[in-house]
Amino acid sequence: MLGKGLMVFSKDNRHPKSRTFRRFRELIVVGFSLAALVVVMTTGAAPPAHAAATTPAVGQAVVTGARVAGDHVRTRFVLDLDQEVTPVVSALADPYRLILDFPQIGFDLPSEAGREGRGLVSAWRYGLFAPGKSRIVVDLGEPVAVDKMFVLPAVDDQPVRLVIDLVKSNRSDFIVFARESRANRHVAARATAGKGDRLTPARDRDRPLIMLDPGHGGIDTGAVGIAGTLEKAVVLDFSSLLKRKLEKSGRYQVQLTRENDTFIPLRERVAIGHRAEADLFISIHADSVRRGRKTVRGATVYTLSDRASDALAAELAESENMSDVIAGVELAEEPTDVTDILLDLARRETRNFSVHFARILVAELESAVRLINNPHRSAGFTVLKAHDVPSVLVELGYLSNEHDEKLLISEAWRERMANAMVEAIDAYFRPRLAQDAAQTGTVAAQ
Numbered sequence: 001m002l003g004k005g006l007m008v009f010s011k012d013n014r015h016p017k018s019r020t021f022r023r024f025r026e027l028i029v030v031g032f033s034l035a036a037l038v039v040v041m042t043t044g045a046a047p048p049a050h051a052a053a054t055t056p057a058v059g060q061a062v063v064t065g066a067r068v069a070g071d072h073v074r075t076r077f078v079l080d081l082d083q084e085v086t087p088v089v090s091a092l093a094d095p096y097r098l099i100l101d102f103p104q105i106g107f108d109l110p111s112e113a114g115r116e117g118r119g120l121v122s123a124w125r126y127g128l129f130a131p132g133k134s135r136i137v138v139d140l141g142e143p144v145a146v147d148k149m150f151v152l153p154a155v156d157d158q159p160v161r162l163v164i165d166l167v168k169s170n171r172s173d174f175i176v177f178a179r180e181s182r183a184n185r186h187v188a189a190r191a192t193a194g195k196g197d198r199l200t201p202a203r204d205r206d207r208p209l210i211m212l213d214p215g216h217g218g219i220d221t222g223a224v225g226i227a228g229t230l231e232k233a234v235v236l237d238f239s240s241l242l243k244r245k246l247e248k249s250g251r252y253q254v255q256l257t258r259e260n261d262t263f264i265p266l267r268e269r270v271a272i273g274h275r276a277e278a279d280l281f282i283s284i285h286a287d288s289v290r291r292g293r294k295t296v297r298g299a300t301v302y303t304l305s306d307r308a309s310d311a312l313a314a315e316l317a318e319s320e321n322m323s324d325v326i327a328g329v330e331l332a333e334e335p336t337d338v339t340d341i342l343l344d345l346a347r348r349e350t351r352n353f354s355v356h357f358a359r360i361l362v363a364e365l366e367s368a369v370r371l372i373n374n375p376h377r378s379a380g381f382t383v384l385k386a387h388d389v390p391s392v393l394v395e396l397g398y399l400s401n402e403h404d405e406k407l408l409i410s411e412a413w414r415e416r417m418a419n420a421m422v423e424a425i426d427a428y429f430r431p432r433l434a435q436d437a438a439q440t441g442t443v444a445a446q
């Protein structure tokens with residue numbers, strides 16, 4: 001398996017990973033077996049200069065895995081960590097190197113880690129640099145620029161990830177970078193703040209941002225129930241209710257993609273979530289089906305997939321994706337799916353989070369409302385295509401079913417449904433909220 005694409009260096013036997021993580025890894029490996037340009041890793045062992053010092057002290061961060069992927073234009077360097085830590089990045093020329101300075105951290109990596117690189121990275125090594133200071137030195141085959149650096153917080157059993165994206169540069173720019181980075185050790189902070197990438201945690205935001213997306217609106221009414229209920233109205237009412245409940249908890253910021261009866265193109269909805277750097281995007285619907293109006297009913301959670309999980313999911317995605325056509329939006333040429341390897345990595349990672357949330361949501365809804373059989377389904381919904389915002393689409397029920405329609409307009413049912421969704425959102429963000437609380441406690445105690 002490892003020979004095909006991405007090799008993940010992580011001592012799984014000593015750090016058993018969750019099923020989620022294994023699935024993620026499988027996704028990557030499977031995905032990348034297609035992409036010969038993806039590369040990776042390290043073999044062979046230049047023992048770190050201070051091997052003995054790699055044993056972590058109590059409480060200090062530990063690097064548990066490392067990956068290098070990409071090509072000679074863009075290369076991504078990823079470290080798995082058991083807690084968040086951000087290095088200061090600087091550079092040295094002749095030979096070209098990137099220096100990552102950390103507070104003292106541990107390295108629990110295979111002995112061969114760092115021996116070989118990929119793309120712009122020719123090799124790397126790690127170890128204690130000075131008392132209380134650890135360092136990773138990345139050997140570069142050619143001049144680079146740090147395009148992005150960000151920390152992905154741990155979710156579920158997935159580790160914290162430190163991601164550094166390098167792009168090909170030129171000698172004179174690199175020399176400037178090296179000089180400035182030595183003089184000014186704040187490169188790391190600037191690189192982190194510089195890009196409007198959702199994966200960059202918004203440091204000034206103390207609560208997760210949830211983007212609720214009431215489907216349809218304005219000229220696009222969506223489904224119409226047997227008794228005349230309009231999907232666009234039902235989903236807006238429900239989204240507003242859910243927003244109030246989430247805000248009342250005090251744990252989240254909540255935004256709606258539309259607050260009134262307005263039409264918004266699908267790609268604009270995606271863009272709204274992306275621009276806001278939302279932590280979670282939930283599109284709310286109550287569609288109809290053409291066939292099986294009597295039998296197709298119950299809440300359903302959809303995630304994005306290239307191939308539909310079943311005929312119903314395929315039908316729904318197709319009709320949902322017609323929204324822009326219905327509204328007469330002039331469709332620009334559909335952007336061909338970019339084959340950029342880093343975007344692809346981000347997409348896969350995001351998709352993994354989406355599926356993780358969908359599972360939590362289904363589990364919560366199960367005890368609260370009636371679900372369809374196989375309540376987690378997937379298809380190619382355009383509105384779920386943000387590469388950097390975990391996204392799900394919830395069918396509250398189906399307006400083509402008269403029983404569902406009655407529930408959808410029932411106050412009591414909406415309350416139950418919204419409460420269950422709040423529970424699921426709480427469960428999804430619990431690790432992050434707990435971590436934030438612990439950090440706040442630490443600061444307060446100082």
Ligand SMILES: [Zn+2]
Binds near residue numbers: 215222223286320
């Ligand atoms: Zn809909």
